[in-house]
Amino acid sequence: MVGGNPVSASALLRKLARKYKKTAPNFARAIVDVLRAGPVRAATPTVATSQPLDSETRLPLIREEHPVVLVNEPILDGAVESVLRQIVDEHRSRQRLLEAGLAPTRTALLVGAPGVGKTLAARWIARELDLPLLVLDLSSVMSSFLGRTGVNVRRVLDYARSVPAVLLLDELDAVAKRRDDTTEIGELKRLVTVLLQEIDSWPDGALLLAATNHADLLDPAVWRRFDIVLDFPMPDHRAMEAGVKAFLDEPEADGDVVALIARLYDGENLSRLERDVFRARRAATMSGTSSVDALVNMAKDRFARLPTSVRGPAAARLLETTDLSQRAVHELTGVSRDTLRKYSASTSGGTDAK
Ligand SMILES: Nc1ncnc2c1ncn2[C@@H]1O[C@H](COP(=O)(O)OP(=O)(O)OP(=O)(O)O)[C@@H](O)[C@H]1O
Ligand SMILES: [Mg+2]
Structure with a gap:
């Protein structure tokens, strides 16, 4: 059974049922029966035992998707697609780069309006590399764990470094949006410092992606640190x-x-x-x-x-x-x-x- 993401597993099965309706009706019917029997769940829990939890609530801090299953391939602008492909190729041919004294892209910031495919692109990269995708949604971490955000973010990043995975810091602008609130200034400064240190020291061979709607809201010190800043245009x-x-x-x-x-x-x-x-x-x-x-x-x-x-x-x-x-x-x-x-x-x- 397809594991990881029950929503996309069901969507994929629906697509298969449709595809084989004419050529292999019995197979298609069997798929529909599976779908009718109930929600498609991952066969084994995909949450690793050491997955980072919030120290007080014990709630998981990240969402983990593995294997990543895409119902539709991303439809991207040619330039964006070739950069994403290069990132994947670099990680696949890491050895060759290392022998030449180079390291594959470590960090990339995906920038663009809502709904243009940034999160989808991150999922695509993880799928192509056959790695788990770990998603830290900063907007939800910041709202639910305020006061412990810096600690929580560090905990997530430590975990992400320790396992083979692609890490996505989603909704990175959530960090910037809170800057006006004076009661949280100290907390945010600490968080930005944590992020800067982590991005700087992200290990060779690992891949950290971040996505944002507003690169201009981010502290320039943050976005300047990414190896690649990739703009996703609106679809033509x-x-x-x-x-x-x-x-x-x-x-x-x-x-x-x-x-x-x-x-x-x-x-x-x-x-x-x-x-x-x-x-x-x-x-x-x-x-x-x-x-x-x-x-x-x-x-x-x-x-x-x-x-x-x-x-x-x-x-x-x-x-x-x-x-x-x-x-x-x-x-x-x-x-x-x-x-x-x-x-x-x-x-x-x-x-x-x-
Ligand atoms: N370029 C694309 N190609 C194919 N499907 C897309 C594309 N962009 C968006 N979609 C569809 O819309 C859904 C939402 O896109 P996605 O979550 O990647 O947007 P986003 O850029 O991350 O937006 P947000 O800034 O709101 O997080 C995708 O799961 C996909 O089904
Ligand atoms: Mg997104």
């Missing part, structure tokens, strides 16, 4: 299209429709797209209709709720980047043809009605 159109295809799980879906849906999600993150696609798939399954139609309707609804100042230019972009007529764009987006003309004229110096 190609990434959105790949997301629509991957989440719909319909490789045969019509290219024009996929492109249209991707355009209607312009400016959104993949996390939001994924949620909507799965909602559409559930709705379509319940009503026996097409997931693609359900998704187009959902995308239209989302579009209709955008603020007018965003909707107008986005509809004009739709007109410029697809083969849709002005009338079709109007019907899809609810933006009037006059408004469409106005925005098209202001962005492209005048577009003739198609």
Whole structure:
């Protein structure tokens, strides 16, 4: 049985059941039976006995995932992907680097807006290296164990150094966000000091990742210490299209429709797209209709709720980047043809009605 993360184990089984529904129906049915029998649990507890606990509450300080199972592969900007791949390759070929007097990347800071795939990227790295992922969520550690955060963080980092694993310090900006609260200044200073020491002394061969939404909120002394600072951009159109295809799980879906849906999600993150696609798939399954139609309707609804100042230019972009007529764009987006003309004229110096 797939261990580690029951949520992704079930999702993976669901995907397999769907994949083999036509070619191996008995196998698919057996998987569905397993899923129906109850939540899929890890066969053995994955919590190591020496896992760090809070000294007073005895609650675990970290979440451990092993093996890491991904339902979908990350869809990433080419530059981001090649840096992540290099990190993995370096750790796989550690020996070669060491012989050349070098060490693989020890620390990397993943920066980007919510829902762009930072945590997913960290999970991907751990999976590629076949190592457990240890996640310390600083926002929850800071809120629940305030007063002992420095000690707790050190305890986690000591543990993470002692086992072969990838460590992720998630929501690192939680440390910075509390800086305004004067009662906690001393505590935070200690915590920043602990982090600086730990990042500096992180051993060769081990990998410490951290993720944040706001690199600018962090003390520059902290982020400057990372070997790599990697910016995750918002998904572009190609990434959105790949997301629509991957989440719909319909490789045969019509290219024009996929492109249209991707355009209607312009400016959104993949996390939001994924949620909507799965909602559409559930709705379509319940009503026996097409997931693609359900998704187009959902995308239209989302579009209709955008603020007018965003909707107008986005509809004009739709007109410029697809083969849709002005009338079709109007019907899809609810933006009037006059408004469409106005925005098209202001962005492209005048577009003739198609
Ligand atoms: N680039 C991506 N490729 C594929 N799926 C993605 C991507 N980005 C987000 N997702 C989907 O959205 C979910 C949430 O993404 P993730 O937790 O990695 O975002 P994050 O950048 O860590 O956000 P936050 O800053 O809120 O923690 C993922 O589990 C995945 O299902
Ligand atoms: Mg995250």
